[in-house]
Amino acid sequence: MQVYLFGWFYLSQNENVDGYVIINEHPGQKYDNESLNDFIRMADLEEKAIFIDCPTRFKRVIVPEPSFTPLWYSDNYMKTMDAIKQNALKEPEDFIETPEKIFLSRSHFGRAKRAEGGLELLDDYFKNNGFTIIYPEELSLVQMVRIMQSAKVCASESGSITFNTLFANDDLDVIVIERIPLFADGNLITNLSSAKRITYIDGCCNLYPGNVGGACLIGFTKEFEIFTNDNGYEYPSSLYLESDYKNKCLEIYQKDYDRGVSYKLWLEWKKPDWLPVICEAFLASIDQFPQLDRKAIIETYYKDIVQE
Incomplete structure (x- = not known):
């Protein structure tokens, strides 16, 4: 950095x-x-x-x-990013595939695999809709620049992975799946890019208060479904819409959250205007997990917001 x-x-x-x-x-x-x-x-x-x-x-x-x-x-x-881009394009051609529709995946990234439930759903969804799955950490900087230069549509989760869009051309169409309840400040960098359009989709199913870099639970939300229908896209494979997969994602999310880092940082950063937004994500997602004690979660985190 x-x-x-x-x-x-x-x-x-x-x-x-x-x-x-x-x-x-x-x-x-x-x-x-x-x-x-x-x-x-x-x-x-x-x-x-x-x-x-x-x-x-x-x-x-x-x-x-x-x-x-x-x-x-x-x-x-x-200026820094432009210099990198220009010099990368001067490097010898390595004949890497340069598809027009790409999804920048975190499913091979160790930290994400341990903390984010729903990564396979995203890979499956975008693959079903004609996107080539790209794993940025497995590529050189030169390869990444070449791929971004050729892309016409680029999708990714929110967060630092979106910085790759700064290497793209002016006509890039960007799709960002928001993975936290709060709009990620890091996405400011995405807006620096010269993309012709940036579409944000709420894919967050987080249940508990946490910081922006903590555990994430990603799902095929109502907003995700609206985007899919509006754009004539295919739904995810049925496997990723079933309870078994959702519970697997919940286990990943819960395990990382229980490590205590996410909630500890939340307590340090706590801002009154954040909690209602986080509670909104909880209320939209909790019914997917009937095994959880809804009332206990509300009593622990949201009792001043939700009256039931």
């Missing part, structure tokens, strides 16, 4: 700078992540990059201004 936040300064190639310090939690000269290695190469930083993995002293340090936060961004951020 630091590379993208401060990339504008790296790209400026300031003559008074002897080296660019990049924090790397893994010992050695490069990141284990090949996409970041690609970026460093494309920004012509290889000769001046200094990787550190422990406290290090320098005679003089310049800390550049970050180019964005979840609620603010500058033109310098897009």
Whole structure:
């Protein structure tokens, strides 16, 4: 993330700078992540990059201004992304498939598999509707840029995965499945893209208060169904609409939620205007899970909002 936040300064190639310090939690000269290695190469930083993995002293340090936060961004951020895109397209062709309709999936991503119920439903839904399933973490940065450049329609969950749309052309049609009750601040970055249209679909079935990065329960919601009918899309395979699959997703969601991180962060970030929105997701989803004690959940989290 630091590379993208401060990339504008790296790209400026300031003559008074002897080296660019990049924090790397893994010992050695490069990141284990090949996409970041690609970026460093494309920004012509290889000769001046200094990787550190422990406290290090320098005679003089310049800390550049970050180019964005979840609620603010500058033109310098897009300059960084544009530079990456232009240099990636200069790389030798690797003949990767470049479909026009793509779904950026998190179903192979370890953290998501442990915390998000419903990933297989999304893969199945978009595959049924002619989308090629793409797993960004399995591709190089160059490959990802080439795929985004060729795409005409790109769908994904909400969150940081939508940042990939910044590498696309001007005529991209973006579909975002919202996975949390609150509109994700990170989606601000999606709106920086030059997409011709961005459609948000509420796919969130979360039952409990939690922070934006916590456990997620994704389902074929009423809003998802309306989008499907309005666009002439196919429904998910029946397997993913049955109680057995929903309960499997609930188990993933519940297990991650019970680790305590999501609710702990919720308590730290708690804002009065958030709870009614989260409660709305609960009321829309709870009837899918008759084995849960509706009254107990309301008493624990929503007693000041729901009167039953």
